[in-house]
Amino acid sequence: MRAGEASATAQRxxxxxxxxxxxxxxxxxxxxxxxxxxxxxxxISVPDAGxxxxxxxARTTFFDRLVVGAIDQGVRQVVVAAAGYDGRALRYxxxxxxxxxxxxxxxxxxxxERLDRLGLDSSHIAFVAAxxxxxxxxxxxxxxxxxxxxVSLILxxxxxxxxxxxxxxxxxxxxxxxxxxxxxxxxxLSTTSTRPGSEERxxxxxxxxASYGEPATATLTxxxxxxxxxxxxxxxxxxxxxxxxxxxxxxTAGFTVLAPA
Ligand SMILES: C[S@@+](CC[C@H](N)C(=O)[O-])C[C@H]1O[C@@H](n2cnc3c(N)ncnc32)[C@H](O)[C@@H]1O
Numbered sequence: 651m652r653a654g655e656a657s658a659t660a661q662r663x664x665x666x667x668x669x670x671x672x673x674x675x676x677x678x679x680x681x682x683x684x685x686x687x688x689x690x691x692x693x694i695s696v697p698d699a700g701x702x703x704x705x706x707x708a709r710t711t712f713f714d715r716l717v718v719g720a721i722d723q724g725v726r727q728v729v730v731a732a733a734g735y736d737g738r739a740l741r742y743x744x745x746x747x748x749x750x751x752x753x754x755x756x757x758x759x760x761x762x763e764r765l766d767r768l769g770l771d772s773s774h775i776a777f778v779a780a781x782x783x784x785x786x787x788x789x790x791x792x793x794x795x796x797x798x799x800x801v802s803l804i805l806x807x808x809x810x811x812x813x814x815x816x817x818x819x820x821x822x823x824x825x826x827x828x829x830x831x832x833x834x835x836x837x838x839l840s841t842t843s844t845r846p847g848s849e850e851r852x853x854x855x856x857x858x859x860a861s862y863g864e865p866a867t868a869t870l871t872x873x874x875x876x877x878x879x880x881x882x883x884x885x886x887x888x889x890x891x892x893x894x895x896x897x898x899x900x901x902t903a904g905f906t907v908l909a910p911a
Pocket of ligand 1: 664735
């Protein structure tokens, strides 16, 4: 990220998400999410199609469905780490659910200013400003009212590639330290692959995000990722009965659901 500036990649993701169909829910305020995203998108132009669009669409569906599924199953705490302009706390707001958004102070400040200016109610969201490199995320969550005795859903979407490996390990370890048994953590990981075309796609991704001043740092192999997750206290979890087909594409793209080990 450029010092003192909100994340440009987060703004582009928000702009791109406006083009996607989202998982429906009988609660929440999808219009509020769209109002925020349109404000963020401004004059940003995003592609109509391409591998990155396909990737973001699958990623969005995957995380949407996990949120709706968790709420339907009675989860009452949702943590959005590296939230950026993710508007799920608005889209899927529901009575009695507490949302915690953790993000770099520069991005979070900009988001909160927009929410206020747009008159969007965020009283159900606890904001925790934290630079994952230097700030204690677990302490910040607990101080913000996170209840470590209640199960939670934790989202870590679209940030792993930007964090040095020890920083990512520390973030996951801290999240584990506050997550009650039965909690789930969903993460998108960018791993090296031998599939045809994957090196070219990865090179294009690296060049694009570097041009926004947010170079990706970590390249994980599948084995390296498994090791890192296990050492951080997490283990692979099933996504839920009857959902395997819907998630298959997402799984191969590197989205994973984890449970406390
Ligand atoms: C590509 S955006 C993804 C945003 C959001 N999760 C989404 O999918 O829409 C990356 C996010 O990571 C955050 N981020 C990057 N480096 C960070 C750090 N060192 N500490 C905290 N947040 C960071 C940025 O502020 C930004 O919100």
